[in-house]
Amino acid sequence: MSVFFSPEFTMLSSVLENSIQQLLDSQMSDGSWKDCFDTGCMPDAQTAISLYLLDWKDWQWIEVLLTRIRKAQRLDGSWGVYPGDHGDLSTTVECYYALQIYNAWGESEDQKRLAQQFIQKRGGLRKCRNLTKIFLALGGEIPWSWLPSPRFYLPLFFKYSPIDIEDLVTFTRLHVPPMLILSSLQYVACPSGNFFLKELLTDRQKRTVLRTTMYHSVNWLKNAAFRRCVTWMDEEQEADGTLGGYHSSSFLWVFAKLALGYPRDHPDVERILSAIRQSLYQDIEDDFYHQQTCDAHIWNTALAMQALGSCGILTNSMTLRKAAQYLLAKQHRIPDRLMKNKGKQLGGWAFSSNNTCHPDVDDTVASLEALAPLADECAEAWWQGIDWLLSMQNRDGGWSAFEKDCNQFWLDWLPANDMKRAMIDPSTPDITGRVVEFLVNHKILSCWDARVRKAIYWLRNHQEADGSWFGRWGTTYIYGTWCAVKALVVVGIPSDDESLRKAKGWLLSIQMEDGSFGESCQSDLCGKYVELSFGLPTQTAWALDTLLYLYQLEVEPRIRQRLWLAAWRAARWLLKQGEKGRWHEEIPTGSGFPGALHIRYHIYPKVWPLIALNHFQKCFESVKRAPMKGGEQSVRPQTFEYVP
Incomplete structure (x- = not known):
């Protein structure tokens, strides 16, 4: 049976519609999302x-x-x-x-x-x-x-x-x-x-x-x-x-x-x-x-806006405008007392709604990405945020979550420190990848800009031997690889590049038989990928999105075919798991301190499968419409047989 007639894909549009509606219904009156x-x-x-x-x-x-x-x-x-x-x-x-x-x-x-x-x-x-x-x-x-x-x-x-x-x-x-x-x-x-x-x-x-x-x-x-x-x-x-x-x-x-x-x-x-x-x-x-150790209202709101925006919810909709007003009201105006000798500027966003003094890079990127469709209308806030983001690049070329050049590794050896990653904030692949993708994708910097080239050099040098990248704030190697690959693709790294070749091999090797992806929190403790015995919606969505980026870049027909089939299997699993546009998971997919604090974001199953499946739908439609050229080997998914 051709994949175009697979039962799961006949309900793709309805699953997306239901998921969108669920997200719309959970917005609060002040424009935010307050998931746990x-x-x-x-x-x-x-x-x-x-x-x-x-x-x-x-x-x-x-x-x-x-x-x-x-x-x-x-x-x-x-x-x-x-x-x-x-x-x-x-x-x-x-x-x-x-x-x-x-x-x-x-x-x-x-x-x-x-x-x-x-x-x-x-x-x-x-x-x-x-x-x-x-x-x-x-x-x-x-x-x-x-x-x-x-x-x-x-x-x-x-x-x-x-x-x-x-x-x-x-x-x-x-x-x-x-x-x-x-x-x-x-x-x-x-x-x-x-x-x-x-x-x-x-x-x-x-x-x-x-x-x-x-x-x-x-x-x-x-x-x-x-x-x-x-x-x-x-x-x-x-x-x-x-x-x-x-x-x-x-x-x-x-x-x-x-x-x-x-x-x-x-x-x-x-x-x-x-x-x-x-x-x-x-x-x-x-x-x-x-x-909650703190609320996640800003992070939640930025992700919800991104998910809805990716699905074509118009910028003039009341939902997005209320959410944008909420985010703009939470942009930091750092007091003078915190400016001295800290190198901080106006413009960043924090994670929680009552944090007004400590902006972080990840939430700033997420908020700017969410506000991108309205950039012309909020130009002053938009460019203040970008200026702050650019100011936070570390000397090594990467970006950290909270600090700039906070990488004195010897501090980890203080006798009072008994938790991993609790003392310093070095550059990480996930944060660096997210920043680079945003800056280049929105044409704030060109892929030839010295700052981008330095960040890409850092990313390539911090790829793991197996082809993955470490994710500091998500669990763990699937997340880091998703962030890094998107950055490399956006800046135009060719599909036959060694970094991407290794990333493709690793990602394809960890897909489960049912098409899903699942990584244990144990990865964070072991310093290497540890597989779960079952898939998770959030991690499958990250992997699906990564596969689609690689598929769209790929020029070699055989590899392109293989990437599409892997993406198709992941999308099919997500559709099976969320027939009414609802996904649920009990395993944390966020990282705080390995072995001490792991995070389950209740909004993640609402946004990441929606974003990934919407990306898949766009690729799916383009594949169906793709014309065949004479003598060219087909890479269209009709060549694959449906396996129940």
């Missing part, structure tokens, strides 16, 4: 713990967090950071602690016992990550001496130190100062003085846990570097009191304020907690609740 930014149970547990330690009795908020924690516990008693990870010690300890302090196990005593066994088998509380141990020390469950000495980080605030707090990547530097204050003052916030985790300690460890009240070390408070740390934190606060919109750093800053002598009923405390509560995601219909 899901990082698992870790932020739910940290929030529940923090509210207890602050004696904040918002039971409606607390109960939904505890409900989600209970539902997420696995049969072996553990909690994990992604499905199939065999459990994570720190996340399990945090979830266990949250249920313990509220006595919220219910009738799940067996599950409680299993959790205890899992924690003890993995090494106990002392083996947890530092962020987890900070929450335990705040509750008085472990001594502060179990954490790295604050003296490791104090030089970041020395006046003439060779390293500075600005040398760290944004999300880490917003956590370090409150951690420094808390560990320096050894603050304990527990309101009741109860032990909740004593059954997880050995007898020797119990003797070392000294219950202390807050005290101020005169030497620390008189220290000029310490005072600079406090001043720096005050300057970094957003209007709503949070630090970059991140809930974990904001909670730590609340505790740091209390350690510095603020009363618990201080207006700043209530302001920060109110802002954090705004990031509680609630889907009453599906009975799903999650304390």
